[in-house]
Amino acid sequence: MTGLTNAPTPKSALIDERFWRNFIPVPAGNRFQLGDRAPDFTLIEAGTRQPYRLSQHWGERPVVLEFTRIFTERHYCPLCFPHLVAMNEAYAKFAAAGAQVILITSTTLAQSQVVKTDLNLQPPLLCDPFCEVFRQYGAGQALGAPLSAQFVLDKYGRLRYWHHFSFLDYNAEPLQLLYTLSTLPSD
Numbered sequence: 001m002t003g004l005t006n007a008p009t010p011k012s013a014l015i016d017e018r019f020w021r022n023f024i025p026v027p028a029g030n031r032f033q034l035g036d037r038a039p040d041f042t043l044i045e046a047g048t049r050q051p052y053r054l055s056q057h058w059g060e061r062p063v064v065l066e067f068t069r070i071f072t073e074r075h076y077c078p079l080c081f082p083h084l085v086a087m088n089e090a091y092a093k094f095a096a097a098g099a100q101v102i103l104i105t106s107t108t109l110a111q112s113q114v115v116k117t118d119l120n121l122q123p124p125l126l127c128d129p130f131c132e133v134f135r136q137y138g139a140g141q142a143l144g145a146p147l148s149a150q151f152v153l154d155k156y157g158r159l160r161y162w163h164h165f166s167f168l169d170y171n172a173e174p175l176q177l178l179y180t181l182s183t184l185p186s187d
Contacts, residue, residue, distance in 0.1 A: 028140030028147055028164030035160075038065075038153050041133045043104065043126035046112035052126055054102070058157040062099040062184055064177050065151040066123070067139050069165070070105045070115060080148045083171040084119070090174035091122040097181045099152075100124075106131050106146050140164065152180045160184060 032038070038054065045052040057063050068084050069077035076084070087101060094101045101123040105112055112127045128134055134146035141147060150172040152161035161180040163172035 026141045028149060028166075029138040030162065030164065031138040032159050032162070035158050038151065038157050038159050039133075039136050040157070041136065043128055043133060044109055046109060046116045046125040046127055049109065052102075052124055055157060057100050057153075057155070059155060061155050062097075062160075062181055063153045063157075064094060064099055064101045064181070065137070065149075065153065066101060066103045067134055067137065067146065067149040067151075068103055068105050069145050069148045070107050070111075077145070077148070079170045080165075083148070083173075086174050088119065088121050088123070090178070093174070093178055094123075094181070097178060099181050102126060104128055104133060106134060138164070150177060152177060152184075154184050 040053065040055040042051050042053040044050070054063065054065075066084075066087055069080040070084075084103070087103070091101055103121065103123050103125045105115065105125060106128050107115065108129045109127045112125050115121070116125045126133075131141070131146050134141070134149075137149060137151065139146045139149040147165040148171055149165060150161075150163045151159060154160050160183075161172075161177070163169070163176075165171065
C-alpha cells in the first residue's frame, strides 16, 4: 500500500443527506401576489457567522434576494454560477441604487465560508442548509439542490418582482433586477 488508507476523508461530498432531501424534482411555485409582504427569516451569514434577519432592512431600503444553486464549496450549478458571478460584479450598482443584495445558499456554514472567500463575494451570503427558506419562497428543487430564484422587495418588504428558475430562463439578469429597482416608488 502507498498510504491510501491514511488519506484524509473529504469534509464535504456532493452526494450527502441534503442531496437526497432535494433529489426528487419539485417545480418552483409562486406562493405570493405582487404587493404581499415577503416572509421574514433569520439565517446565519457566512462571513460574520452572525444571525442575519431580512426584516432589518424593512423601512430602510429595498432588498434583492438571490437564492443561488450551489451543490458544495467545490461544485456549482453550471447554469447558475455565471449568474452568481454577475451579481457579485454588479454589487456596486445595486448599492448605488440604494438596495441591499442578499445571497442565500443551501450549503452548510463551513461550505458557504469557502464559497464566500473563494469567489470574493461582496453581498452577505446566508446559509439555509435545510432549505427551509428556499421552500418558504417556493424555489423548487431538482437533482440534489434547491433551484435558484430572485425576488425584489421594496423598502417595506413587499414583493415587487420575482423570477423562478426554468430551463428556458435560468435567472433574472442583474440589469432586469436593477431596472425593477428603478421602477419602485420612492415613498
